[in-house]
Amino acid sequence: MTTDRPGLRERKKAATREALSWAALRLAVERGLENVRVEDIAAAAGVSPRTYNNYFSSKAEAIVFRHRDRVLQAAEALRARPAEEPLWEALTRALAAPFDGATEDPDPQWVAAVRLLLREPALQAELVRGSAATRAELAAAVAARTGTDADRDLYPKLVASAALSALQVANEHYLTADPVVPFLPVFTEALRQLTAGLPDPSAH
Structure with a gap:
């Protein structure tokens, strides 16, 4: 009984963090980042502002969390893939797993609003700030799988x-495609081309 409690506690914390991050993103898309208060995010997630501050130090950090968490989930998933699976196949499956469900046609208005939101300097700075840590975690998972030193x-x-460059490029393509396209097929195609060694398309 006692050993189950920390697991449950961690799951509740993860659910609260996810709810706060999603609320921050949704409200920022709807209103603009500067028009969203911490109190608004906390209320949308059903917690107090004090609870919000226990998880995030800024609105930008809350919004970017979902991106970072997906990469960390992918690193964990890669460690759990079957050992006999080829590296790039395992990596593709691990990286795609957190985006499961992102195959439906997105709402064009939502995509356009997210595109504008990501131009915010605070969000760009937050994405850069956490990129080294997420890359290091994914590199460690690759190293563990390949017997190399991260x-x-x-x-x-x-x-x-x-x-991670494939993820960034796929995201940019997703946000700028006209007409809009689902994200996951774009991302998996980017990974497929990497797996193939980026063959020169003009040679075909």
Whole structure:
């Protein structure tokens, strides 16, 4: 009984963090980042402003959390993939898993609003601030799988950086495509091209 409580507590914390992050994103898309208060986010998530401050130090951090968390989930999923699975197949499945469900056609108005929101300097700075940590975590998972050293070897860092670049490019394509397109197919295609070694399309 006692051993189950920390797990339950951590799950509740994770659910609260996710709810706050989603509320921050939704409200910022609807109103604009500058028009959203911490009190608004907390109320939308059903918690107090004090609880909000226990999880996030800024609105930008709350919004960016969902992106970082997906990468961390992918790193954890990669560690759990079958050992006999080829690296890039395992990596593709692990990276796509947190986006499961992102195959439906998105709302064009939502996509346009998110595109504008991501131009906010505070969000851009927050994305840069956390990028090293998320890349390091993914590189560590790659290193564990390939028997390399995440600190000394180039390979796991290159793989993690390439995969996260594919995520960034897929996200940019998703936000600028006209007409709008689902995100996950774009992302998996970017990873497929990486897996193939980025063959020159003009050679076909």
